[in-house]
Amino acid sequence: MFWGFSHLIPSLLGGSHVLADSEPGGPLWLLPHIDVTPETLFTIPGINFPVTNTLIGAYVAMIIVATLFVAATRKMNIIPKGLQNFVEWATSLLMDFCEEVAGKEWGRRVFPLIGTIFFLVLFSNWFEVIPGVDTLGTPEPGVHPVLGIFLVGNDSNKLTPWIRPPSSDLNFTLTLALISVIITQIYGFRTLGFFHHVGKYISFRDPIQFFVGILEAISEFFRIISFSFRLFGNVFAGDVLLVVLGTLLPFVGPTIFYPLELFVGFIQAFVFAALTLVFISLAVTPHGGEHGEAETAHS
Amino acid sequence: MSIPLIVAELPLGINPGLMLAQLVNFIILYIILARFAFPALRKTLDERQAIIRQGIENAERAKSEVANAHKQAAAIIQEAQQRAQQIVADATAAAERVRAQIEAEAKRRADEIAEQNRVRMAQEEAQAKNALRQQTADLAIQAAEVVVGKSLDNADQRRLVQQFLAEVQ
Numbered sequence: 001m002f003w004g005f006s007h008l009i010p011s012l013l014g015g016s017h018v019l020a021d022s023e024p025g026g027p028l029w030l031l032p033h034i035d036v037t038p039e040t041l042f043t044i045p046g047i048n049f050p051v052t053n054t055l056i057g058a059y060v061a062m063i064i065v066a067t068l069f070v071a072a073t074r075k076m077n078i079i080p081k082g083l084q085n086f087v088e089w090a091t092s093l094l095m096d097f098c099e100e101v102a103g104k105e106w107g108r109r110v111f112p113l114i115g116t117i118f119f120l121v122l123f124s125n126w127f128e129v130i131p132g133v134d135t136l137g138t139p140e141p142g143v144h145p146v147l148g149i150f151l152v153g154n155d156s157n158k159l160t161p162w163i164r165p166p167s168s169d170l171n172f173t174l175t176l177a178l179i180s181v182i183i184t185q186i187y188g189f190r191t192l193g194f195f196h197h198v199g200k201y202i203s204f205r206d207p208i209q210f211f212v213g214i215l216e217a218i219s220e221f222f223r224i225i226s227f228s229f230r231l232f233g234n235v236f237a238g239d240v241l242l243v244v245l246g247t248l249l250p251f252v253g254p255t256i257f258y259p260l261e262l263f264v265g266f267i268q269a270f271v272f273a274a275l276t277l278v279f280i281s282l283a284v285t286p287h288g289g290e291h292g293e294a295e296t297a298h299s
Numbered sequence: 300m301s302i303p304l305i306v307a308e309l310p311l312g313i314n315p316g317l318m319l320a321q322l323v324n325f326i327i328l329y330i331i332l333a334r335f336a337f338p339a340l341r342k343t344l345d346e347r348q349a350i351i352r353q354g355i356e357n358a359e360r361a362k363s364e365v366a367n368a369h370k371q372a373a374a375i376i377q378e379a380q381q382r383a384q385q386i387v388a389d390a391t392a393a394a395e396r397v398r399a400q401i402e403a404e405a406k407r408r409a410d411e412i413a414e415q416n417r418v419r420m421a422q423e424e425a426q427a428k429n430a431l432r433q434q435t436a437d438l439a440i441q442a443a444e445v446v447v448g449k450s451l452d453n454a455d456q457r458r459l460v461q462q463f464l465a466e467v468q
Contacts, residue, residue, distance in 0.1 A: 037312030055320055062328045069336035076343045078350065091340050108341075112333035120328055166321075170311050175321040 029156040032134075032243050036236065038169045039160045041138065053161050054169035057133070061123040061166055069119075094118060097274070102281035110280050113183060117176060118273035121231065124172065125265030127165035128239050129258050135246075137161035167235040167268070170228060177227035180276040181220065188283035196286070223279070227272065234268045436464055 038052035072087035080088050098114055099107030127133050140158040145151055151159055166172040188197045201217040203209040238261045245253030309315075440460055 035312075038317075049316055049320075050314070052317060055317060055324075058321055058324050062324050066328055066331040066336075069332055073336045073339040073343075076339050078343065078347055080343075087336075088340060088344065091337070092344055095341070095344070111341075112329065112337050115337060116325070116329045116332050119332070120325065169317075170313050171317040172321050174313060175318045175325065178318075179322070179325060 027153060027156075029152065029247055030154065031247055032157045032159070034240055034243075036170070038164060038171070041160060041162065052169065052171075053137075053164040054166045054172060057127055057163045058120075058124065058166035058172055060163060061120060061127065065119045065123050091115065094273070098277055101274070101277050102284075106281055106284060110187075110277060114273045114277050117180070117276055118269050121167060121176065121272050122266060122269035124166040125231075125235050125238075125269055126262065127163065128168075128235065128242055128261050128265065133163045133165065134161045134239065134243055136163075165235055165239050167231050168239045170232050173228040173232040174224070176231070176272065177224045180227055180272075180279070181224050184276070184279045184283045185220075187280050191284040192286060197283075227275065231268050231272055234264055238264055432464060436460055439464065 038054040040050040040052050041056065043050050068083075069087060072083045075084075077084060094115055095107070095111055098111045101107065102110060137159045139145055139151060139155070140160065143151065143155045143158045145155075151157075185197075188200075191197075199213075201213045201220070203213045238257075241257060242254045242261060245257060436457075440457065443460070
């Protein structure tokens with residue numbers, strides 16, 4: 001339903017051919033500002049807390065996911081249909097995957113965490129293709145929109161979007177990465193006991209064990225970085241791709257990449273959730289099986 | 300980009316304050332999903348699985364019961380046939396026995412009657428012979444009386460004639 005529509009707006013904001021005569025000689029539109037840092041919409045007075053467009057996006061995503069699930073499960077019917085059927089289908093696929101990877105008991109225990117991560121990240125990623133995201137916003141001071149709403153010419157990129165995909169912000173991805181890694185560690189400590197779990201990283205039994213322990217500790221730390229930057233990189237790149245194509249080849253350009261971005265959004269959400277699941281199931285396993293994580297971490 | 304007082308801005312737009320806000324967002328969603336959505340989904344999925352398993356088991360059981368019933372029916376029919384055959388055979392044997400009995404009885408009775416007849420005839424024959432002998436003796440005596448001219452009334456004479464007749468026989 002978003003087909004070919006979302007980036008109608010950037011091209012209009014950037015200045016369409018209808019408004020071409022507003023600034024003769026100048027460019028019709030400019031490439032948007034591309035910045036890793038999320039844009040601040042306003043600051044909460046008192047604590048001077050910056051509310052960014054990705055934060056708004058994250059809360060909108062949360063509200064969408066929560067509404068979807070609560071609406072779907074409000075009146076559960078044993079013969080599912082409509083929304084309940086769809087949500088059940090998606091959820092049971094993920095539940096089955098959890099039980100396959102982590103076993104029946106652990107799969108059921110960690111599913112709420114994995115499910116929350118997956119659906120939040122999924123909807124955050126798919127913000128890329130929703131019309132108005134990245135394109136509707138507040139003009140910078142001193143900019144005068146044409147016809148009251150459109151920005152053209154040299155003003156075309158002087159805009160602070162109201163909503164930006166949350167996963168194109170490192171704050172979002174890094175928070176999730178920390179949640180994932182810290183909860184993995186908590187499960188490790190709780191299941192194996194303090195000394196056993198620490199023994200994975202610090203071992204004086206022999207030099208090889210000692211070295212392996214150090215590598216384990218380092219890989220544990222770098223997981224935070226790989227988790228956060230993988231998701232951030234994919235979604236930020238996809239977002240930039242869509243926005244830039246919207247200015248280079250309005251209407252047509254982004255449309256071609258919508259299926260790709262939907263796919264990438266799904267894959268990244270799944271990878272994030274699946275890796276968390278794998279790391280937790282490795283952490284609660286007493287010994288051995290530790291060598292899989294180095295390979296899986298690179299996907 | 301304004302810098303919050305509570306935390307310093309780090310490279311790449313990383314901001315602990317924003318991360319805290321994201322954490323809160325995540326926790327809210329986690330609580331909503333883990334408290335309200337996922338348990339209901341899990342319960343429904345498990346219930347449905349149980350119902351389907353029950354249904355399949357019932358169908359299996361019904362199938363095996365039908366098969367059992369068929370087997371039982373076949374066994375019953377076979378037994379009935381065997382019993383019928385047995386009864387017919389028994390009845391035939393009994394009839395045969397009765398027939399033989401009756402036959403034997405009839406034969407025995409016939410023999411008996413024949414025997415009785417034979418005995419009676421023998422008796423009659425003996426009687427007739429006796430009577431004949433008596434008459435013959437009388438005639439002989441009469442004849443002798445006529446010939447001799449005197450009566451052979453005494454016992455010695457009679458005994459003599461009878462002896463003679465006995466020898467003649």
